[in-house]
Amino acid sequence: MKKGILLVNLGSPESPEPKDVKKYLGEFLMDERVIDIPYIARAALVKGIILKTRPKASAAAYKKIWWEEGSPLIVLSERLQNKIQKQVEYPVALAMRYGSMTIKKGLQELVDKGVEEVLLFPLYPQFAMATTETITVLAEELRQEFFPSLKIESVPAFYNKADYIEVLSNSIKRHLEGKKYDHVLFSYHGVPERHIRKSDVTQSHCKIDKSCCVTPSKAHEYCYKHQCLEVTRLVGERLQFKKGAFSTSFQSRLGFDPWLQPYTDRTIERLGKNGVENMAIITPAFVSDCLETLEEIAMEGQEIFHEMGGKDFTTVPCLNDDDEFVALLSKWINTWAESKITA
Template structure:
């Protein structure tokens, strides 16, 4: 006769949540940046040029010229606990709690920690159901889709897969718009000047992506419209981070900042509603170079308003939208 106590205990079934953001080099050095850019710019979702034409340009020119410049930019914003994007995403994961049955982890699409590695860790920890949560409010194939691609590629190598869900875009979710409103209003109240214009800068994408049917541009515009209505004031919508010679979504953030100053707007506040966490594109491109552009064109007062990051309204929003997607997998409140 075999007693139940003779068998090893069965691992408690868990639910996993994997927060995913874009990525970052491991250090603010040319070598680390080169490795990161090689992975990032080789993604067919990011650069939709046939590899036979693109790879010689990437390997022969870009990876031999851009890493040093980008490493300097990263060094200006690097924190004691690492890259701002990685550090804040880690803090977001640590601050999220849905009960003892849920394990929250985080990963980067490019660089470390890798999506495949963290999915394997969640599976090993007993997670039979996993929510993959790309932290991009506005859907884009070059962000949301490629994060899911990497997760599915990792799952394809597993003999025993967990059940999976993916977090949908939340560009018009009332919880997201409400969190942005609370964050922007709190940041504006802390300023020692009253902005004459408020710029909402979204990450740019090639114009071709819109023409091919990507909803990103429409999602950005809807976010801005809903937030403008919630704030009760007009927002100037722009797109940043142009790269290469192709036509990108307009108006461009740097061009707009210079034009505002030249047109007599002397006091500006800018924020980046499409970024879930502050990173190189917000802290260096907007807060540092954006300021330089605006002041050089004749502006006087400039303020960068932080992203939702890992506290306050932003975390309450993440608990709300992620908790909703876990319905049926965990007990409700």
């Protein structure tokens, strides 16, 4: 069977103009795995409130980080795709969960090239309902409706794979070399606490407290918080960060329900108030720099830190199209394809 790969990232508006941002936010926020409340309530919240106020502010944020080539996330994802394609002999397509670069188009592109078996590759190191799960569920729905003869296999979360931790750590080390930092903050995209409980396959383990994430359990396979904390721990150990000189936080909360804590903006504020003069911040929930890393962290985060008296604020780029990262993903893809051939 001819094999192909579909890389999938989050997505982006077509432009940083309010009308395009509104269209994108509407699709994103109406996803039942992003805002997981009943449809009528979700529609009332998104269409009745959020889309009447947020697009203008979000558009202004996008304009701050938009590149001449387009959306940074799209451009960086395309660079990653092109580099991987040079290292594997199988067709590599790129899709986005939201926006015009749809998963359906990506699958169709592969099918048009004769592909019969697809490796679906969500570009997220950690599992979450609002990232990995929404991609795999939609891909299966599309397969059943439009590509019934196509076989799809998904790449599971790779947050704790030794070779991934090595590549991530090497990238962080390179970017921090020669920099001053008293504290290293690992900032991950936030999710509502209820998402953690919903993803608990044991239906009893996840308490969102200080113990459940470090107590072995089957729940960890789908526990976003555990997987984030584990990345912080593994990288901290590999780079020999001093205890107390690095920590984890969560960004980008929405609404009034409890989200994973501590919050990134408040953590940056606290560190500045407590006398940390030089800090570095890493965003390992993303493999490609985007609005959340380039504007929310690198701009807003830095502003908060300086207001609190901090001096040097270093942001470590995502892996993007880092050559080591490209080589790692290509190795995983080739290993998958070869195992299928020899099976």
